[in-house]
Amino acid sequence: MSNVGQRKTKEEVKDALKDIASEMHNKMEKGVPPSMTLPVRSKTNIGFDNKLGVYKYGKKKSTRDATSLGSARQLLRSLHVTEFIEQMIDSGKSSTLREMYYISEAWGHGKFGSQNESNNLAEDLEIVTKCLREDFKLRPEEDGARIIGNVTFEERNRKGDWMRINCRDDVGDSGYGVPYNVESEKLTLVEEDVDFIMAIETGGMFDRLVENGFDEEARCALIHLKGQPARSTRRIMKRMSQEWNKPIIVFADCDPWSFRIYASIAYGAIKTAHISEYLATKGAQYLGITADDILAYDLPSDELTKQDLSALDSELTDPRFNTGYWRDQINLMKEIGKKAEQQSLAKYGLDFVTDTYLPEKLADIGLGY
Amino acid sequence: MGGPSGGNTMVDARDISGKQKQIAVSEFFEKNKHFLGFDSLQRSLITAVKEAVDNSLDACEEARILPNIVVEINRLKGEDIELISQDNGPGIPRDAIENVFGKFLLGSRFHAIRQTRGQQGIGITGVVMYAQLTTGAKTRVISKIANDSSAVFVELGLDTRKNKAIKSKERREIWIDDSTGEEVKHGLKISTIMKAKYQRGKQSVYQYLRMTSIVNPHATISLIVRGRDGEIIEQGEWIRTSERLPRVVEEIKPHPHGIQLGTLQRMLRESEQRKMTSFLRHNFSGVSVRAAKEVLSTSDIEDDRMPKRINSEDAKKLIISFQKVKLLPPPTDCLSPIDDLLIKKGLSKAIDSRFASTVTRLPTVSQGNPFQIEVGLVFGGDLSADGPIEVLRFANRVPLMYQQGGCALTKAIESIDWKRYGLDHPGGKGLPKGAAAVLIHLASTNVQFTSEAKEAVADNEEVFDEIRKGLLEVGRGLKNHLKKKDQRKKAKEKFELVNVILPEIAKKTSKILGREEPDLAPVITQIMNAVFCEEELGWDKERKLATCSIKIFNYTARARAYTILLKWPENENISMVENSNGGRKEARGIWAWRLDTLNPGTSTTISISLSGLSKGDWTDTDVFFRGNGDIIGATKIDEKILEEIRKSEALTAIRNEISDSDLQEVNQIVSGSDWVEEEKNNSDAINIFADFEEGSE
Incomplete structure (x- = not known):
C-alpha cells in the first residue's frame, strides 16, 4: 500500500493483476512449475514499522507453486478471479465476496471449496498487486459499525447526491450505519463536537451507554465494533482520529479475544498487515475491562478455558503485545485464571458503568469530565 | 469340554437318565438351565433358535443338501412367543422323531470324536422341555423324508419322569409349503410356544443368525419377527454365497495326550480286546505298534493282560506313560475349516466393507486334540469408525455371543499391537478402535470352554499362538491396504x-x-519426476472373468526399462485366459512382463483376465518391479523372496504328487511332527513375503 490517497486507475489495477498471470506463464515457458510469491501471513512475520507506527509484514516469503494439488488449484483460482475482476472493471459492476464464492461454482476445477478460501484469496491478490479490494470491485459481506454522537458526515447516496448526517440528531436508536466504503469518494468527515471516540465491543454495552445518554454527558462519539471490527470500521476510526485529531478509546470484555480486537485497531491485524497503515489507529488506548478491574471492582467472572489459556500464551509471543503493559495484564489474567464481560459491571446496577466505572477509568487517562 | 468325552453336563445328565431314573429330567433341566442357555427370557429364545438351526445345518451337511432355513418369531399375548423353524433337510424318519425330540441325546458315540456343531448344546429336546415347562405348549413337528409319499404331522410333549416323548395327534398328510404353495419333498418344520423375549442388539436372534450365515456361506437363512398385531418388527435374509458344502468330517479316535483317567477306565472296561497292544492301537489315534509296546513297557504292564482287568493303579501308569512315549500326532482330517475364500464371501455377505483379508491356518495339535484357526478382518465401508472393533467369535461354526471379555479368542486380539497395522489402539490395551471387524473361528474336536455355559474359550497357549499368527497375517494385509490406499490417493492427486489443473492454468x-x-x-x-503405476481390478460381468489392468506412466526425463511382476491367485481352478503383453511365469502366483522401453511422457497398459473366480473374489493384489529407479505404486521385488516362493512351490508340487493314501504312509514313516514342520516352513515362506512388503517402505 503505497499511498491510500492515490488510488490506482482501472488500467493500473488490471496491469497489476496481469503481472500475476505473467509470472506463471513465464515460468511454464521456461519449463518450471508456475508459481506465485506471497509474504508469510502469520505472527512470526509481522514487525513494527517505525515510520508508519503500525505492524507490517516482514521479509519472509512463501512460494505457492504447482507442485501440489492444493497449491495448483489456488493458482488456477487466482487466474479465474483475475479474469472475473477484469470483467467487473470493464462493465462497471461490483460483487460481494460471497457472490464471487457462488460465481466460482461455474469455474470447474477453479471453484472455491469454502467462502473462507475466496476471502483469503482476495487478500492474497491485494497483497501481491498492492491494490485494495475496493479496486477489485469486491465488497465484504460484513456490515460496518454503528455510530452515535455529535459528529457529522456527508455520504454520497445511490443517486450520487451528498447527504449530510449528524449522528446524534439525524439517526434513530441504532445509530448511523457505517458503509463498507468509507473512502473520500463516498464519505466526508464534516464536523464534530466531541472530546474523544469510544469503540465498544458488545451491542449490549453500546445500547446501555446510549440509553444512559453517555455520549452527551461525556462528550464523545460511541462506535459499536460488532466483535472483530470490519475493515470499514477500523478505517473510519483511523480517519476520525487523523482528520479530527481525536483520541480513540477501546472498551471491551476482559478476555484474550478482546485483546486481539484492540491490537487490530491500534497496531494492525495479522491478516491485513499489508494495509495496516491504512486501517490501524496508532495511539488507540485500551480502557478496560482489564484484569486489574476484575480485582479492583470485584467483578463477576468466569474461569479461563483451555482455549483462552492457549490464546493468552500465543499473545505472549505476538510482537504486538510485547510491551510491559500487555505482558503484565496477560500474566495477571493467567495468574487469577479469570475473565469478565463488560456487562458484568451491571452487578452494581444499570448506571454503575456510566456513573462510576467509566468516569473513574477515563480520569485515569486524563479524559475526566 | 464340548464333546461327550469330557463334558460334565453330559455325564451328569446321562447318569441321571440312566442309573438314577428316579430324579426327573425336568429337575435336572431346572437346576442346570443357566448353562443350558435357558436362564433368561431373552437368552432362551436365542438358545432355542440356535438348537433348531444347528440341527438343521448338521442334518443338511450329513445329507449333502444345501440348506435353506427359515426362522419365524411371533409375539403372542404376555411373554409368550411362537417360534417356527423350517429347513429343507433330509427330515427325520417317523420312528426316530420320538428319540430326537424326546430324549437328551447323550453319549451315543462315546469313543468317536469329531467336529460337530451339536457338541455345544443340549439339543432340540431342551426346546421341547422349555416350552412345556413355561407355557405347557406341545411342540408341533412336520417331517418329510424323500422316500415317503407323505409327511408326518405330530405333536410332542415330554414325560419328564421317564425322559421320553409323548406323541399325540399323529397323522400323515401331504405337506404343502405355506409360502410357495408347493409340496415339500423333504424337510423339517417345528413350531412351539415358549415364554421368551425378543430383543435387538449385540445379543439377539438376528445377530446370531447373521453370524451363523458368515461361517456357513453355503446356507441361505432368513428371519422374520412379528409383533402382536402381525406387523414385521425385524427381518433378515442371508443368501448363500457358495454352493460348496463343508466336507464330511472323519470321525477319529481319541489321542492319548488328551485322555483323562475316568475316560480311560471306561474305555478299558468296555473293551472287547484281549491284548493291551491291540487295545491301545484300536482305541486311540497316533499309537503305532512300536509306541504301544513302549507305553506298556514304560508302565510295567504285560501285553497279555486283559484290558477289562486293568485296575486304576495301572490305568494311572498308562496315563503317565502316554506323556513320556513319543506318539504320532492325531490326524487332522477330522476338522472342517471354512476355507479363507469362503470366509471372505461370508463376511462380505454380512458386512459391507472396503477391504477383507482372511487366513486359514494349517491344523495343529494341542494336548492330543487337533485344532485349526481361521481369522478374517474386514475394514471400511459401512462399519462404524467410533468405538471398539466388532469381534465375531466362532467355535466349530457356532457363534459365541456371550462373555466376550473373558474369551481366549478376544484376548488374542487384544494382545496384538494394532497401531502397527493401522488401527487406533489407545494405550495398546483392550480392543482396538476403528471401522473394522475381526472374525476368529476355532475348529477343534474338543473345544475347551471356560465354563459349562460354553460361551468363552478357555486359555490355551497353542490356540492363542495360532490365533496371533493368523491375526498378524491379516493385520499385515490391512497395513498394506492402507498404505496402498494412501499411495493411490497421492498418485491420483x-x-x-x-x-x-496444469493445462487449465x-x-x-x-x-x-x-x-x-x-x-x-x-x-x-x-x-x-517419477514413474507411476496404477492397477485396477475389475469384473467382466458378461464373460464372468476377473480382470486386472496395470498402467505404467513414465513421468521422468529419460526412457525406462522394467520388468513388472503381478501377484495373482493362481491355482488348479483359476487360469489366465487373456494377457495383453505375454510375459512369463516367474513363480507360482507371480507373472512377469518385460517392458523394454518406456519413453519419457508415455504410458503403457498391461491387462489380463482370469477365469475360475466369482465376482468379489479378487479384491486385492500387489504389483512388483525389477529394474532401476523407483515406481510409485509398485514394490521392488526381492530376488531372495522369489527364490523362497519357488522353493515352497517345488515342495507343494512334491506333496501334490503323493496321493492321499501315500500321504498316510509318509505320515507313518516320516515322524509326524517332522511333516508338520515342513508344512510350517511352507507357510513361513509366504509370511516372509508379507514381511518383506512391510519392510520395504
Missing part, C-alpha cells in the same frame, strides 16, 4: 494436477495475456 494465462500456450511436457516431468 498428482495425476489430476498434471492432467487437469496454461490455458487461462494464455487467454489473459493473449500469448501462446506453453509446452507443458517439461513442466510435468519436473512436477512428477
